[in-house]
Amino acid sequence: MEISKELVDLLKVLQTKRCVCLLAPSFVVDFKYPKIIKTLKQLGFSKVSELTFAAKIINTEYKKQLKKTKKPIICTNCPSLVKTIENKYPEYKEYLANIASPMVVMGRFIKKHFKEKNTCVFVGPCITKKIEALENKKDIDYAITFKELKQMIDYAKKNKLLLDTKENQTTDFDKYYNDYTKIYPLAGAVAETMHAKEILSKNQTLCCQGPENIEKTLKKINKNTKFVDALFCHGGCVGGPGIISKKSIKKKENKVRKYRKDCKKIKIGQNLGKQKYATEISLKRN
């Protein structure tokens, strides 16, 4: 398979600079855990973090804002959804949360938390994240899809460019990740992982997936609505255009849920992130 010059150049960056991979948890649909962590380090990444830590921080911020406001809040994790509302349904713009996405929050955290200067590379299922990365250049340096990651891995294997040093043998996520937000890429998972029953009941939440359902969902907003948990793609990010797998949404969803269940049982990692590590990070959307 052909590989673009941009990806070849990115591979050079990975192997010459300190780069941190911001891995979206939907990776389990296309890659095996924990093997992917080793492969990413062989590609040249110095560290591999999972966006699940940013998801945990974001959940707390949503809870805080839900307690404060009487207005409905539309979740802004999905850039395609935000752009659709801004461009097609501007009358609902006032409900969009002023909270950055997990990709941006994780980039801010890494740039601030680690002493060394790091290049942040988002790897996920989403094409619109490329635009979001350009709009948040200070926080995110590159955004690539799982399809592109696979092309890079194949190219590096074929050209014997995979690194193999002792330091690269680790199979654990670097700082940080979180367990329960591993299902964040699924439709309705923000409300599910927020653990906010005391302030948000089921009938105060509207969940939406798929572009054809956005308008219908927005029209359902009424004085009882507190939270709109909406993602643009069918099934959420597991249905994103940067995913390789052609399996059904149900099968992809099962993989993500199994990944969370297995990780909770195994407790492989030592780098579970705590909320207090991220108190100085701005969570606002640009």
Ligand code: SF4
């Ligand atoms: S739902 Fe689709 S468009 Fe939205 S963030 Fe996920 S992959 Fe991207």
